Amino acid sequence: MKQKTVETQFGSLILTEADGAITRLTWGRSEEEADTDVLDEAARQLRAYDAGDLEAFDLPLRVTGSAFQQAVCAEMQRIPFGETVTYGDIAKRLSAPAQAVGGACGGNPIAIIIPCHRVMGAKGLTGFSGAGGVETKVSLLRHERAGGFLI
Secondary structure, X not given: OEEEEEEEOOEEEEEEEEOOEEEEEEEOOOOOEOOOXXXXXXXXXXXXXXXXXXXXXXXXXXXXXXXXXXXXXXXXXXXXXXXXXXXXXXXXXXXXXXXXXXXXXXXXXXXXXXXXXXXXXXXXXXXXXXXXXXXXHHHHHHHOXXXXXXX
């Protein structure tokens, strides 16, 4: 696995690549920086998103985990920039309990690029597993001008 750190307004983000695909995005700083075509392109796209110049990521991604985790991540990738859905919306599409969808959202290995921050509870804002928790989620949603109640 190779890693690259990208500085953004949302914090220092570590991109991880394995076998030509992004497999993780976490907060922090990588101890060993690498340059690969995939990491360089992912960093470029994250910087463009951070600057407000990119609304949709186009990167090779690989989600490790159960088939259900992969299905939830696929559903999150379908949520357009600046829009939100509820855990219940995804649950209906997958014929699964909303709580299970919430757990899978919380286990999203590629935050921001797979936009788990765009998923809300039935009654509004919920937690976020990235650094800074719900405050980071609010920052990401404000950045995307999503959810009029946040702005």
